[in-house]
Amino acid sequence: MMQITKIFRFEMAHAIHGYDGPCKHIHGHSYILHVTVSGYHTQQNYLPAPGFIMDFKALKKIVQQHIIQQFDHALLLSGEFIANNPASNSHNNLMLFPAEPTAENLLIFIRNTLQEHLPKEVHLKSLLLYETNDAYAAWYND
Ligand SMILES: Nc1nc2c(c(=O)[nH]1)N=C([C@H](O)[C@H](O)COP(=O)(O)OP(=O)(O)OP(=O)(O)O)CN2
Numbered sequence: 001m002m003q004i005t006k007i008f009r010f011e012m013a014h015a016i017h018g019y020d021g022p023c024k025h026i027h028g029h030s031y032i033l034h035v036t037v038s039g040y041h042t043q044q045n046y047l048p049a050p051g052f053i054m055d056f057k058a059l060k061k062i063v064q065q066h067i068i069q070q071f072d073h074a075l076l077l078s079g080e081f082i083a084n085n086p087a088s089n090s091h092n093n094l095m096l097f098p099a100e101p102t103a104e105n106l107l108i109f110i111r112n113t114l115q116e117h118l119p120k121e122v123h124l125k126s127l128l129l130y131e132t133n134d135a136y137a138a139w140y141n142d
């Protein structure tokens, strides 16, 4: 087993409905996302040409197209937040998110989306999403 990781950055705003703290208000983070995929290789010492599990550039293209372009500079809100704060519906960068847009729920969305779009010969191994410098959520494929 061998794995590779590509790191992405995006700026995103959100609010957490039902949270009793400052994050219940719309605010933003500079997120950092680590995407790790694994692939199988034989007992040979080296991978056959071109020597990749997956091209870093191909991984970048998939993550950018399906995740970063959706999230970067967007405002993610749940339907429940909007129902309780109708004025928030007027933002033109609004993305209606199917749950509260916490780091954990973002990872579930990212996992489901990437599993749909990655080539079948690679496996999504783990995702790390830093919301701040010292707070991150992680998902691992067992
Ligand atoms: N388990 C989670 N807890 C919190 C989440 C989350 O997504 N998952 N999100 C938030 C807020 O959106 C925001 O990220 C605040 O996080 P926090 O680490 O508390 O941010 P601060 O840097 O302000 O924290 P300090 O108290 O200064 O360490 C809240 N919780």
Ligand SMILES: [Zn+2]
Pocket (backbone or CB within 6 Å): 014, 023, 027, 028, 029, 131
């Ligand atoms: Zn936040």
